[in-house]
Amino acid sequence: MRTDIPLSCPVPLRHTTVQLAHGGGGRLMRQLIEEVFLEPLPSPALAERHDSAVVPLGAERLALTTDSYVVTPRFFPGGDIGRLAVYGTVNDLAMSGAHPLYLSAGFILEEGLAMEELRRVVASMREAARECGVRLITGDTKVVDRGKADGLFINTTGAGRVPEERSVHPRRVRPGDVVLVSGDVGRHGIAVLSVREGIAFETPVQSDCAPLAPLVAALFEAAVDVHCLRDATRGGLASALNEIALDGGVSLAVDESAVPVDEAVAGACELLGLDPLYVACEGRMVAFVPAPQADAALEAMRRHPLGAGAARIGRVTEGPAGKVSLRTRLGGQRLLDLLSGEQLPRIC
């Protein structure tokens, strides 16, 4: 049985207050961005909706991006908020093909935060910046009353240079392109959740949080004409694929059995009623490459330690913009839809 359902435009959503789901990386967040931010703040660079804005600066091209980090707990297996604040922003630069150069950091501190904890976070940021080869060159600090922030929020802005010949963008995605993922998905979300919910595993799940710029560099060094890159963060792999399909105006066909998922992550997801394809990553990206170069790209990724688990998971097809279909392990077909907000654990 197959069910084709033609859709007319749905009624636009009009929430009178901000809901948590508006930050979940799903459909509500897209709506918030489109209706509340993009409409009154029109700019060609913003309208591109890429991970970084790429703008001309003299003869060169500057990539600029910003991101805020509010993760709880601040320390989790495999990383912490400081590491995340550097990697996350550097990764957004890398996804536009840029060489990351500089970072700014803004700290919002809640009265009563342990100084020792702040020092640990800053030490972590220094280490992460060194690893990524970026320099932290300016910053800002605000302290708010107890109860007005959850301990520590960090905002980082990153600037990088885009090499002249490079164009990495959802618009370059073409039917026939091959979709690669750089490793197994869902680790970060489960690592954070296991601390938050007190779930113990035989082998603790470590967050995948890692800088992706070296992996991107490996692709370009292998002379791959990379059409588009996107890091799978909030909303997981499925949301990253949906964004590219919508912004690139293409359909995608993904093979469920080809998507790598660690056994402990899969087990935790079964237990909690979550779909690993929607669980957050912090060190994984999807790459869209021309089919003839797919093997070379996969090989280049796998040679690098951060891409050792890279896999070919699908391809770009002709079809309506934003449609991501999944070939199930049984050989059936279904949608891999953009969720409304975050996944909610089910009853039983």
Added chain:
Amino acid sequence: MKYVEEYRGAEAAHRYARALRSLVTRPWTLMEVCGGQTHAIVRFGVDQLLPPELTLLHGPGCPVCVTPVELLDKALAIASRPGVVFCSFGDMLRVPGSGGDLLSVKAAGADVRIVYSPMDALALAERLPAREVVFFAVGFETTAPASAMAVHEARRRGLRNFSLLTAHVLVPPAMEAVLATPGRRVDGFLAAGHVCTIMGMEAYQPLVRTYRVPIVATGFEPLDLLQGIHMCVAQLEAGRAEVENQYARAVRTAGNAPAQAMLHEVFEVVPRTWRGIGPIPASGLGLRAGYADWDAERRFGVSAVGGREDAECQSGQVLRGLLKPPECPAFGTRCTPETPLGATMVSSEGACAAYYRYRRFIGPCAPTSP
């Protein structure tokens, strides 16, 4: 993943599909009772493997979907009270009542928390003695024993700041309501395996005798479902109507006796209104008189506020197997997960949600890029 992957193998699934093709001689319509089964069927594409003669209808077994609006409105009213910590399973949070959902009262300042078990809510009550901790007890016979255990423990430990807003429902009366519906399309049932794990199989014998339909207790993985379908069709083709057990690795004929004893100790059978279906006699569980002090409705004195259901929502037809979600004119247009008309569009076990999420093929106007 051990003990899960074994039940998802493509090769074995295709063997079952071939066996079904050679077994079927005429059209049959089966209903899988549980929403968890519906989601597995649509998510894995189990129905796409079936011969064209077989139709699967999706049953009333989504506890979130059948929780009546007036009870949901009471939940919203209690959650909004100052000092209350309102605990719920995650998938109740987006279900629309007459005036919003639990997520919107949370955004307005209520302390609404997702828990994985009623015992987590009990632990919270112990930790926060100055707060009133309320657990929204939703679910079938599968989750009811844990609710019973939480209340039982609350009484034993003398925890007076814990209470239960009870919405538990029973599966066999709902199956009977489906069978008694004029114009029913159902020839056989895949009964909800997890419910049978607790309650056993005996309750289905009267249904089989009265209505002459096969009932097969079935699990939730693709191979469970295919085997359950095969057992059900084999009965139909042979003209038999019996209670059978596909989910033998979890279900015993007599069920789980300690869990049943706990249920019986704390709860009594009461009439219950099912959202979209209406009142069904002896179809719910309510706290016994000895546990009335832990009854949130009593403690907070919330009265029925005449829950208003959206007139356009046809979830009652869907829940009784009279309508498939895409056959509803509002499906995917006026009713979406962002603007739901009924609970079946937002519950993680709702049939409309399953079709929207897995089967809605995006037309020229994608919802997010107008």
